[in-house]
Amino acid sequence: MPHILSVEDDAEISRLVGRYLRAADFRVSMLPDGRKIERALEDGRVDLILLDLMLPGEDGLSLCRRLRTHSSVPIIMVTAKSDEFDRIVGLEMGADDYLSKPFNPRELLARIRAVLRRASAATPIADRARYLAFSGWRIDCLVRELKDPNGTRIVLTGAEFGLLQVLCERAGRVLSREQLLDLTQGRSIDSLGRSIDVLISRLRRKIERDPHDPGIIKTVRSGGYLFAAKVEAS
Amino acid sequence: MRLDIRAYLPNRVSGQIVVLLIVSLVASHAILTFSFLYYHRHDEPPLHFPEQLATLMELISANPTDQRETLIASINRAFPRFELAQLPTPPATVSGAASSDYEVAGFAHRMGPNYRVMRLPSGPSTPAAAGDRIVIGLHDGEFVSARLVPLPFSWFGPSAITLIVILISMPLLGVWAALRLTGPLRRFASAAENFDPNGEIAPIPEHGPQEIRVAARALNQMRERIKGLIDDRTRMLAAVSHDLRTSITRLRLQCEFIDNESARAKMLGELAHMESMVESVLHFLRNSQTGRQTVALDIATSLQAICDQFADTGREVGYHGPDHAVIRAHPEDLHRALTNLIDNAVRHGAKADIKLTLTQPTVTIAIEDDGPGIPDALKQAMLEPFVRGDAARGMDDKTGFGLGLSIAHAVIEAHGGSLTLLNRVPHGLVAQVVLPQAEPKTLH
Known part of the structure; x- marks a missing residue:
């Protein structure tokens, strides 16, 4: 059962996403901000991180860049901003996909599955040509x-x-x-x-x-x- | 202590202009009077002329004989009107004062008793116009000749040049002062013209006369207020969009747990509608703030992609035109504008036809529907924000804030193009978009 780590400061969204993904056969852990993200990665196998862009404290972009320095765990950025600029910056910071709020939960599921499939393919995501x-x-x-x-x-x-x-x-x-x-x-x-x-x-x-x-x-x-x-x- | 002349100037522009006028009038009168009194007196004998000559003679006598030549040369440079010359040999007719020559006698009298003065006779060895010259015998037996009357006024003399310089410099000074006074006003004008709420602009310097300082301060305060308002709007947009999107996201997620399929579908429909309204308002408010670069865009493939997307949802939308046509544009903005127009067409007509024609130096996109059309009286109003078509257009209340056409209008105008709504025969509406093929001059 793939393990998804959701980093989201809105408790209600976090709860609903957890419930929705569990119903779709995922194991889900939740964090309200990025402070404990490293420990969560060490504690157990994490297959994918759902990372909100606007977080209290360190924001999603900087978290994503920091994670990329030592981890290749797939990251899907989720944000309530939908500017073209944010999307490109997010992807350039090393996110594997980008989803803007409000998202269709079914699309979230499809994106998670696609990223997991790509990650499990022979070529590591980091080596894929841009x-x-x-x-x-x-x-x-x-x-x-x-x-x-x-x-x-x-x-x-x-x-x-x-x-x-x-x-x-x-x-x-x-x-x-x-x-x-x-x-x-x-x-x-x-x-x-x-x-x-x-x-x-x-x-x-x-x-x-x-x-x-x-x-x-x-x-x-x-x-x-x-x-x-x-x-x-x- | 340094004297600052500005401390004594009046504070106001009006006062400065008055002072400028008075100073220049007084100065020009004074200078003209002075030059008239000193250079234009031709009546005989000239004022102080013999006395001045006597002083010079005293100076020459006091010097040794061998230095007199250079001394006379330098006197001539400084006071050319005396035209002094050293006489190497005494003239033939030097024989006491010629008492019959009143002119010379008067002159000799005014020079004093130390000098013998006589008229220089004409001769081959003497300068021209010798009749106007006198010979002065110094006490050591040397002779110096000089003019009996000063040189007449000459346009090339030092006094004339001084006068000309004054006549030219006074108006120039006046023009310079006037430009200095009005300079701040021109700075205001250019500051107002270049005002860009998104860019950083240095404030207008607050110095100069009192009115100018007050106006500069007021303009700078206004500039700060406008910047503040725009910053507030940007922050408000960010906050509103973040919070609304977060709420809609929660609702969308909650919908997934509703078992009643028809209730869920209705709620999802409402949410999609809400989302599109929020996006259209945010896009409209944000539109004026974007200052991105344009890229070369294949408008033909963009139209095909939009048509295909509508066709995939079961609408009858056809594209007619070339396979490729390049313009310069903001792809996302233009995509939204064209999607709005085509969406409008398929919503009000049974079918829509999108026609692209290349008309150098522009491209024309005609979006035609076979719906009821818009009355002529309403056409212009439809392009204004927050105006909805009335019953004639047969709109239901799912059409949002009526921003679709105004967003399209604003985007197309920002691309240097135009949007016109026309009637179609026998019925229907044509939204005609004309876009330049060449690069638009400015885009915001």
Whole structure:
């Protein structure tokens, strides 16, 4: 049973999150501020920290940066501020994901599961590349941004971005629709139940020179899809 | 002790102007009178001229013979109107005072008994205009010649140059003083123009005449108050947004434990509505404070993404236009503005069409719906904050504070573009957005 440590100063939210996550088969410990966080980490195995940004005493950003100096435990930042700036700073401080209040509890659950799945994968989270580049295009996985070869921002929906990232990270491999659905689930709540084919055609329209004769995302007959461009990670 | 002239000046601008006027009038009159009295007297004999010449002769006599040449040269530099010259040999007709020459006789009388004075006769060895010159015999037998009357006034003489300098410098001085007096007013104007509540601006210096000091202090106090108000608003926004979001988060979590499915769905719906209202108000209030950089943005893919999201929720939204079109924008702000407009269209019509056309140097986005439209009289008001469409627009009370269109309007104007609401034939509304393709000049 994965152990989640929730650092949250609002007692009511803390209680409700605990109750909700326990119902979803997690073990949950709670702290009202960041003072005892180190001891909690030493006391027992912690699989993930839910860290509120605005805490009494040391704030979430500085806690996150401090934790990152000696621990690679996955961190999801939760904050009642939703400025773009906060999100980027939070992720750059070493958080694995970012959720702004008010959040949908089901999305919180999905994010927790996705981060835990990534953490248990062979590659440690810290080693994952932030930037992926292909055919002049550039993906910033941290702030979820795509730029074309001229440096122009291309807006993708969350589901499209998740699918592109999954394809990119597994370039050169044929992925079936079932595999893609499985890999993208949990990354973004709105990809659930969406046809992979629709997402692929929308992606092609945005990144392919000729969407009817795709050169980057190729269809493999009776197999699925293949990311054909060469990907460089940095 | 250092004398500070400013301590004796009047405190007020009006007083300073009066003093400036009086001082310059008195000074110019005094200088003109002085120069008139001293340089413009041509009547004979010139005032003190023979006496001054006698003094000079006394000076020359007192010096040894071999130094007189340099002495005379330096006298000529200092007092050119005497035109002194040393005579190497006594003139031929030096023979006592010519009593018939009254002019010279009077001159000799005024110089005193120590000098023999006579008119210099014309001759090849003497300077031109010799008739106006006199020869003065010193007591040791040397002779010096000088002018009988001073040199007439010359535009290039030292007195004329002094006068010209005064005539030029007085107005310049006046202009400088006037500029100094009005300088603080220009500083006020530029301080008011450059006032940026988000930036740090040095206060206006509080010195100068009394009115200026009072105005500068008042302006600085106003600046402090405005900054205070804006800081208060920023803090209030942060506090309100934090507390409201925290409350909504609690309610959302509590909803998860409600067993009655229909009650839960209703509450979640209300919460989503509350959240969107809170976000729209906060966004509207925050909008004027952002001063971020613009980036190159593919507006075509942005519109496609928004349309796709609405289509995924079961709305009939179609995008018509090129696959790519680049503008410079704040991606998040513009995304919100376009989402608001398209949301408005799908809410009031059965279907919405989004058309993008490239019209150098702008791009035009037309968001068309087939709903009831807005009466012409209401169109402008709809762009104002906190104004809702009335019954004609068929709005239910789920439309929030009526900020959707005003946020879109403010964002689009901040991008240097325009938002126009037009009627569609036979019915419906067209929200026409025109955005510059080139980089907007200023964005806030």
